[in-house]
Amino acid sequence: MITFKTKYVNLIVSIGIALAMLGMTYSTATAEVKTVRLAKQFGLGYLPLIVMEQYKLIEKHAKAAGLGNINVTWSTFGGGAAMNDALISGNLDFPSGGVGPLIKIWAKSKGILDVKGVAAINAMPLFLNTRNPNVKSIRDLTNKDRIALPAVKVSIQAVILQMAAAKTFGEKNYDKLDHLTVSMKHPDALIALLSGRSEIDTHLTSPPYEFQELEDPSVHRVFSSYDILGGPHTFNNVWATSKFHKNNPKTYAAVFAALNEAMDIINKDKRAAAELYVKATRSKLSVDFVYKIITDPSIEFTTVPLNTMKFAKFMYKIGAIKIMPKSWKDMFFPEIYDKQGS
CATH class of the missing domain: 3.40.190.10 (Periplasmic binding protein-like II)
Structure with missing residues (x-):
């Protein structure tokens, strides 16, 4: 026989479950x-x-x-x-x-x-710019040159330089130019390159810095990353x-x-x-x-x-x-x- 007490207990349990489910729903909604x-x-x-x-x-x-x-x-x-x-x-x-x-x-x-x-x-091209008049391609880079980029070996600029080296010197020599690279923020590298007084004479950079650098007649572009990748990237x-x-x-x-x-x-x-x-x-x-x-x-x-x-x-x-x-x-x-x- 179902007594009033049993019904009351069942009602309380049902309400408890409902409140718990409501609480779970509320918790999920506000957990972000x-x-x-x-x-x-x-x-x-x-x-x-x-x-x-x-x-x-x-x-x-x-x-x-x-x-x-x-x-x-x-x-x-x-x-x-x-x-x-x-x-x-x-x-x-x-x-x-x-x-x-x-x-x-x-x-x-x-x-x-x-x-x-x-x-x-x-999607943007990244330029390798230099103030060294003797550098017409990356083949012309020597131990006297220093290339600024955001992070040595890790940044997209570093990877693009390695891809360019592999394309030019052969895949086994992908890191041939790594020892010339220096980690530097783009704004700082821009100032260093344009000053003409820093060891930084080359910069693998991005907009707007690459375009700013090319406004200086002593700076020229060596390559665009679009050349290396074969199109936009x-x-x-x-x-x-x-x-x-x-x-x-x-x-x-x-x-x-x-x-x-x-x-x-x-x-x-x-x-x-x-x-x-x-x-x-x-x-x-x-x-x-x-x-x-x-x-x-x-x-x-x-x-x-x-x-x-x-x-x-x-x-x-x-x-x-x-x-x-x-x-x-x-x-x-x-x-x-x-x-x-x-």
Whole structure:
């Protein structure tokens, strides 16, 4: 016989279960991070991230997703290697940088942090510029020359130099020029090169610095990375850990949506984007000069990964990574799979 007491107990148990389930649902909904930490580097390649920061696009999309008012912090690093250290130590959520550092951390973290790319943020040529009039090709570089780049052996510039050396001197000699390289932030390398008084007489760099250097008649271009890769390639990407991607789906989606909106803002009005860059970075460059760069046909602001597999194949061949991705999609999260990447 079911007594009133039994019904009462069953009711209490049912209410308890319902409250527990409600609590679990509430906990799941509110478990996402309240602070998102992103980082960028120096240069025009990070314009999409500058737009995201200045227009508070992540905050906008997070609020629309029901996450409330989240805190978004931005840091500036001198190279991708330092960012990866910050990511591994748990002090950064979304690093950004060249293809080289992304591929390195993807391979290194496989089965541990499982770091993957969120998206590309541009396609840009990188120039090897020099003030040495005797250097017409990399064959002419000697032990007296010093090449500045963001991070020796690790940065995308370092990888491109190795690819150029392999193409010129043979694959076994891919590191023939490594001993000439010096780790230096682009702004510092620009000053050193143009001063004419530094040991730095060559710089493997990126926009806008490569174009600034070429304004000086004593500086000339030795090669473009597009020559080495055989066409346009991704310069910079944003990446994150699989743990963050899994545990913070709404926050991740907000960052991804913000990045896509930033691309739209830039591509719809590049003069306004140039003005924003000059203002946000407190650059001494004119808006016209920056606008000329970002409207150059060789430069594109896009989330589509381009020619990333060429970098991965080369890095695997020389032993820089121990795991070879089967396709570019292995190195990126699924949200970008609908793009025609390579």
